[in-house]
Amino acid sequence: MLGRLIINADLVVKTGLHIGGGNSSVEIGGIDNSVIKNHKGEPYIPGSSLKGKLRSLTELAHNKIGKNEKGENLPCNCGECIICKIYGASASEENKTQDRLPTRIIVRDAFLKDSIAEDMRKKRGEFKELELAYTESKWENSIDRLTSKANPRLFERVPEGAIFELEVIYTIYNEEDIGNFKYLIEGFKFVEDDYLGGNGTRGYGKVNLENIKFFVKTIDDYTIKQFGDVKASVNEINDTWISELKKEMIHS
Ligand SMILES: [Zn+2]
Structure with missing residues (x-):
């Protein structure tokens, strides 16, 4: 192993985000589709959801x-x-001759930025119209394909302007992994052009990554240090940046 690259970024919600909570029982205010929340009752983005x-x-x-x-x-x-x-x-019939490939990336659960959570609780600024503690609700109509009956459902959403703190860890085993890092960056661009959570086709779940910071930990010097400047968007990460990263990781 050569080391690890740690990516910290603001995951900014651009249009109402709905990542389902999975509990369908009684909800506040007649909401029948609630969002996933942590033990404090704050919505979060499961790392598995973004990684998937x-x-x-x-x-x-x-x-x-x-x-x-x-x-x-x-x-x-x-x-x-x-x-x-x-x-x-995973080891399977087709690739059982190989060792199981270790996963290079870990996506941590992303929680609301403290200042944003506080603004939401206190209904300050852009959150002054917020109906619930951290969320809004929106009616969506779907048509039952068999009966042609309208079926209005109330969805809970994390509002536009919410910011989650994202942390992704990329483990670098060899030089090839450094080159492959561009595919992870590409993945972030795809997510920005797509959506997170449910109801994406109704315009939900547009997110952007901003204030992106990189930290490296090399195996010969296992201290963490920031690599390069803070980037405003993933579009600023190009091939030159990748080759500088290569120099940083393999400087021996
Ligand atoms: Zn494959």
Whole structure:
């Protein structure tokens, strides 16, 4: 292993975000589709949810979506492509001769920035119209395909302007991993052009990454230090940046 690259960024909600909470029982204010929340009752973005989106959008872009016998999409598990190298592959029939590939990335659960959570609780600034502690609600109509009956449902959403603190850790085992880092950056761009959570086709879940900071920990000097300047957006990370990272990681 050469070291780790730690990415910290503001994940900014641009349009109401709905990542389902999974509990369908009684909810406040008649909401029947609530968002996932932590023990403090604050909404958060599960790392698995963002990681899954990064992976599936990268698979789509590189034509690596597998199908099972029912025709459902399956994650690639070839063990050889850049997607399996970044996101991991499990030992399977096809690749059992290989060692199980370690996952290069860890996406931590992203929680609300403290100052934003406080603004929401106190209904300050852009959150002054917020109906619930940290969220808004929105009616969505769907038409039952069999009965043609309208079926209005109330969705809970994290409002525009919310900021979550994102942390992603990318482990670098070899020089190739440094080059492959550009595919993770590409994945972030795909997410910005797509959506997180549910109801994306109704315009929900547009997010941007801002104030991106990178920290490196090399294995010969396992202290953490910031690498490069703070980037306003993922579009500022280019090939020159990647080659500078390579120099930083392999300076021996
Ligand atoms: Zn693969």
